[in-house]
Amino acid sequence: MPDNDPNIDGVVQLDGRPVRVLTLGRFVALGFFLTCGGPFGLEEAVGAGGVFYCLLGLVLLPFVWAIPQSLMTAELSTMMPDNGGSFLWVWRALGETAGVVNAYMTLASSFLDICLYPNLIASYLPGHLGQFPRWALKISILGVMSLCNAMGLDLVGEVSIALLVASMSVFAVEIPYAITSFETGPWSKLPLKPDWALFSSILLWSNTGWDALGSIAGEVADPPTTYPLGIALALVASTCAFVGPVAISYSLLPDPALWTADAFYEAAKQASPWLAIWVRAACVCGSVGQLNAGMASTSRRIWAMASDTSEEQGVFIRTMPLFLSYLSPKHGTPVKAIVAQLVVTSAIVVLDFSQLVQFEMILQCFNLLLEFAAFIVLKYTEPMTPRPYVVPFGLTGAWAITVVKTIVVLFTIGSIGTRTPFLLFAAIAVNLTTALLFMALRALGALGPPRRAPFVPESRQMFDDDQHPLL
Template sequence: MSPEIHSSQSLRPPPNGGQEPAPPSASAELPVTAPAPSASAKKLTLVPLIFLIYFEVAGGPYGEEPAVQAAGPLLALLGFSIFPFIWSVPEALITAELSTAFPGNGGFVIWADRAFGPFFGSLMGTWKFLSGVINIAAFPVLCIDYLEKIFSVFESGWPRYLALLLSNLSLSFLNYTGLNIVGVAGIVLGVVSLMPFLLMSLIAIPKIKPHRWVSLGQKGVKKDWNLFFNTLFWNLNFWDNVSTVAGEVDRPQRNFPLALFVAVIFTCVSYLIPLFAVTGAVSVDQSEWESGFHAVAAEMIAGKWLKVWIEVGAVLSAIGLFEAQLSSSAYQVLGMADIGFLPTFFAVRSKWFGTPWLGILLSCLISIGISYMDFTDIVSSANFLYSLGMLLEFAAFVWLRRKLPSLKRPYRVPLGVPGLVVMCLIPSAFLVVIMVIATKFVYLMSGLMTLGGIGWFFLMRFCKSRKIFKFSISDVEVA
C-alpha cells in the first residue's frame, strides 16, 4: 500500500475496530493540506532500496582499518562479527517495524511524535538532521583527498575550494534528478567499488596464514578503546536514516523488512571478507593500519593496479554515501513539513522529478559551508547528537508497543515489551559509553545545537499561533 496524505480524521479506527487513533500531533493546528508526491516521481523498488540502505550505513570496507590499529587483528575481526548483532540488527529491526507501521516521509520524527508528542518529535528532527548534514559534508572532502593523490593541484588553494564547491553542487544535482536514479546509481557504485576488494581477497588466499587472525596486536602497543569502538560505531550505524524516504518506497510493508535484512548481511560480509584476507595475508606494523590501508595492502598483495582501483573505488563509495545521506536529510525536511513541524513550503517538490528540491538545497548549502571548515570536533558533536536521537528512538519504540498495542504492524519484531527493553538496553549502554568519553568541546557544541533545536520548536509554534506561515494539518497514513 502506497503511503498517502490524508486528513488526520482518517486516522480514527473503523467501526469494527482495527487500530487505535493516533495521538495529537504537531500537525493539528492550521487547515492546510500537505503537497502530494508528483505524478512523475517513481517509487523506489527493492534492489535500489537495498543499495540505498547499504550506502546509508557503509559504502564498502573503507574506514574499517583503524579497528586493527586500535586493538589488533583478533579483536577487529570479533568486533565486526559481533557488533552487528549488538547494534546493527536491533536498529534494523526497529526501523523495519516502525517504517512499515508508519510508512511516511519523516521516519523517526513521526515515531517520536507519536510516542511522546510534538516537542520530542521536533527535537528528534533537530538532532538527526544536524548529524546527517554534517556527515554529508565529509564525503566531498574525502573525494578531493583521494583525487589530490593523483592530481596535486587539489591539495590547497582555490583549486581545492572550487573542486569542493563543484563536487557538492554536481552531486546534489544528481540527487535532484530522482530517488530512483540515486538507487540505480547506488547499484552501479556498489558493484564497481566492491569488485577490487573481492579480487584482492581471492588473490590473497594462497598468502593467508591463519595464525595471524588470532593476534591481539604487537607487544607494547596499548589498546585504544576509544578509537576501536568509534570505528565500529561509525561503520555500522545510520540504519534508521532510510526511514525518512518510506513514503517513496514501492510496497514498503514488504520491501522494507526484506531490504534491511539483505543489507545487514551484505554490509557485514563486505566488511569481514577483506578484513580476513588482509589480516591473514599481510604482516606489517600495527600502526600502519590507518584509514586507507586497504589500498596499500592491495598493492602488496596484487600490485599497483589494484591499489589505484581501490582508491578510485573510495571516491565512488564517497559519492554513494553522499547521495544516500543527502536523500535522507532532504526527505526528512519534506516529511517534517508534511506532518506540520515545518511550514508547507518546505514540502515543495520539483515539477520534473518529484524530488524535495528545497530540502536538497538546504542540505547542500549547509554541507558546502561545513566543507571548508576543520570540522573534526563538529563531526564528533554530530555523532553525540545522533546518539541522543537513538536513545530517544529506542524509548519511542518500546513506548509505542505499550501505548498502541493494537496498531497494525505489517512487520513486527517477535518479542514482547520486556524482550524489547532488553534488546534496546544493550545498544543504549554502548551509546552511553560513547557519550561519556566525549570531550568538553563536544558537550558544549552538542548543548548549543540542542538549545538551538528547542528554540526552533518554540519559534515554529509561535509562527503557527500567529499564522505567519501555513502549516499542514495532515498526517501520513498508518499501515
C-alpha cells in the first residue's frame, strides 16, 4: 500500500494535508489536557485567594467562560475544519493587519504556556537542583515531548488517555482520608495578603485552551459530530478534575498559607507517605499531558502560519517561512515546526511560573478579544456560510456568550494591570509594535500585494439538511 494512502493513520494525504486521526476518545483526552490536565497549577490560586473563592471560581467559570468559549470553538471549528484555529478565524473576519497581530500574539502566548509545564514538573520532583541542572532538565522534558509529537497526533492522543488515568486516580484514593479530616471552619479563611491579580490569572489560565482545539481541526475525524460531543465530555471531565482534587486536598491541608507549589504533595503526606509519592507522580503525569497537548496545538499553529493551504478557508495567510509547513510523509506531523517550537521554548523556559503565567494570560486576553470580535463579525458578514454546529439562539445567543466572556477578560486585564502595570504595558507594546511594523512593511511594498483572498462559499444556503437555520 502506498505511503500516501489516506486510510493509513498519521500519513499525509494526496492534497498535502494530514489524515484525520483524532477519534472521539483521543479528542476528549487531548481536549482535557489542552483545557485542564488536572488541578496541578491551582495550588497558588488557593494561596492567593483562599479555598472558598477558588472553588467558587472553579464552579462558576465553566458557565461564564468555559461553556461560552467551547460553544464558539465548536461553531468556528466546524465552519473552518482546518488546522490553524483562531489564526484562521480572525484573519478571515477582521482582515490582514488584525490577523497578523493575532497570529504572533497567539504564538507568543502559546510559547509562554508551553514553558509553564516544565517549570511545574521541575517543582514537583524531589530534591533541590541548581540553576543550570534545572534548566537542562526543562530542556530535556521539552525534547522528549517534541519527539512524541513528531511521531503523530494519534500517539499524542493515546498518550493523553494514559496520562489522564495516571494523573487523576490518586485523588479518588484520597477521598476516605479527606472525609475523616474534614472541618468546616478553615474553608472561609483568607490568606493574610491576598493577591487577586495572581488569583484571577491562574483561575482564568486554568480554564483557557478551548480555542486551541481549533488548531487541530484538520486532524479531527468527523468534526461536526466530534467537536460538540467531545468538547462537552472534556468540559465535564475538566470541571470535576478541578473541584474534586482541590476540595479533597484542602480537607487534608486546611490553611491557605501552606498552599504553595507543592500543596497537593503536602496534603497527601498528611494522609500517607505512599500517597504523597503517588501525588508526585500524578503531578508529573498531569503536567506532561498538558505540555504534550500544548506542543501539539502550537506546532500546528506554526504550520498554519507557514502553509498556503489556508487559502481554501478564505485567506492566504503565510506569515512564516514556507519550509516550516513541511509534513512528515511517514507520520503526517509538522516536524520542522516542532523543532522550531523546541528551539524557542528552550530559550524562554528559564523564567519562573508566576512571571510566565501573568504575562501569558494578558497576551491571551488580547488575543481572546480579537477572537470574540471575529466570531460576531462572521455572523454578520457570512450569515449563509454552512455551519455544521451553531451556537444556540442565533444572534442573541452569540452576543450573550460574547458579552459575558468580554467582561471576564476585561476584569482579568484590569486586575493584572493594577497589580503589575509593567506587564500590561509590555503586552500593549508588543501588539502595537507588531501592527505598526507590519503596516510599515506593507506601505513600503516589502510584503507584496495584500494577502486577503475573497471567500465565496459553495453553498449559500440558509438552512441545514434538517431545515434548521444556520444562524
